[in-house]
Amino acid sequence: MITSDLHTHTCCSHGRDTPAAMYEAALAKGLLLLGFSEHSPRPYGFDYLHEYREHLTRSLPDYERDVLELKAASKEGANGVCRVLYGMEMDWLDGRTAYTSAACRACDFDYLLGSVHFIGRWGFDDGALTWAGFSQEECEARYHAYFTAWEAMIVSRLFNIAAHPDLIKIFSVEQFHIWLAKADSRETIYNALTALRDAGMSMEISSAGLRKPCREIYPAPLFMSLAAELALPVSFASDAHNADDIAFSFDRLASYARGFGFSQHAVFEKGRMTLLPF
Structure with missing residues (x-):
C-alpha cells in the first residue's frame, strides 16, 4: 500500500481546497x-492563458503558515499518524536558472519537485487547441525540446523529485507513443534517466495523467522499464488539486510500479532521501 503522496496543490494557486481540507x-x-x-511563482513572460500568478503570490505567506502549522500538529488517521512535509513545485524556465535557484532557497523546504511546463515561453499544458494543429513531425520537435529542457532541469541538481516525467504527452498521447517507439527517443529517455539517477533524484510516478486527456499514468512504460534497469528511486504522487484527488488511484499506481519490479518508494525530508516499502 502506498502511504505517501508528495505532489499536491491547494486553493492558494489553481486548486480548490485549503491545506487543512x-x-x-x-x-x-x-x-x-x-x-x-x-x-x-513564475516571473512575468512565462504566462498561462488562465494565469493565477497574482493570487499565488498573495497567498503564499498564508499557505506557508498553514502548512507549517499542520506539520507541527500531526493527527492520527486511518492507518496511523500522518506527518506533513513542506515542499514546492518549481518550474524549470529557459534562461532563468538564477531566478529558480533563488526560489529554491527561499524557505526551509523538505523537498523540491522539478517540473517542465514551458517550452521556451509557451506553457504547453495550458490547453489542447494548439496541439490539435500539429503534425507528427511538429509534435516530435516539441517532444525533443521538452526532454532537452527536462534533462537540463535534472543536471542543475536543484531538485529532489522529477515530477510527471512525460507531461508533454498530455494532449498528444498517440503521437507521443509513435515517437517513443523510435530508437533515438529511447536513447533520449535513457540518457535523461541516467542523469536523474546520478543527480540523486527520484522519478515521480503520478496518477494525474489518468484524470487528464492522455488517460494514462505518468510516466509511460518505457520510462518505467528503463528506470528499473537503472535502479532509479521512484516517488508516488496524485498531483491533487482538490481533497477528492488525494491518493487518487494509488492501488493502480502500486500495481503498475510492482509490475516493473519496484517495491520501495522515495520520500525526502530536509533533502535527505529515505526509501520506504509499499
Missing part, C-alpha cells in the same frame, strides 16, 4: 505522509 482527506485515506508542494 487536503490534510483531512489524507487522514481519511490512510496516508502516513502528505507532501504539500504548491507552485512557486
Whole structure:
C-alpha cells in the first residue's frame, strides 16, 4: 500500500481546497505522509492563458503558515499518524536558472519537485487547441525540446523529485507513443534517466495523467522499464488539486510500479532521501 503522496496543490494557486481540507482527506485515506508542494511563482513572460500568478503570490505567506502549522500538529488517521512535509513545485524556465535557484532557497523546504511546463515561453499544458494543429513531425520537435529542457532541469541538481516525467504527452498521447517507439527517443529517455539517477533524484510516478486527456499514468512504460534497469528511486504522487484527488488511484499506481519490479518508494525530508516499502 502506498502511504505517501508528495505532489499536491491547494486553493492558494489553481486548486480548490485549503491545506487543512487536503490534510483531512489524507487522514481519511490512510496516508502516513502528505507532501504539500504548491507552485512557486513564475516571473512575468512565462504566462498561462488562465494565469493565477497574482493570487499565488498573495497567498503564499498564508499557505506557508498553514502548512507549517499542520506539520507541527500531526493527527492520527486511518492507518496511523500522518506527518506533513513542506515542499514546492518549481518550474524549470529557459534562461532563468538564477531566478529558480533563488526560489529554491527561499524557505526551509523538505523537498523540491522539478517540473517542465514551458517550452521556451509557451506553457504547453495550458490547453489542447494548439496541439490539435500539429503534425507528427511538429509534435516530435516539441517532444525533443521538452526532454532537452527536462534533462537540463535534472543536471542543475536543484531538485529532489522529477515530477510527471512525460507531461508533454498530455494532449498528444498517440503521437507521443509513435515517437517513443523510435530508437533515438529511447536513447533520449535513457540518457535523461541516467542523469536523474546520478543527480540523486527520484522519478515521480503520478496518477494525474489518468484524470487528464492522455488517460494514462505518468510516466509511460518505457520510462518505467528503463528506470528499473537503472535502479532509479521512484516517488508516488496524485498531483491533487482538490481533497477528492488525494491518493487518487494509488492501488493502480502500486500495481503498475510492482509490475516493473519496484517495491520501495522515495520520500525526502530536509533533502535527505529515505526509501520506504509499499
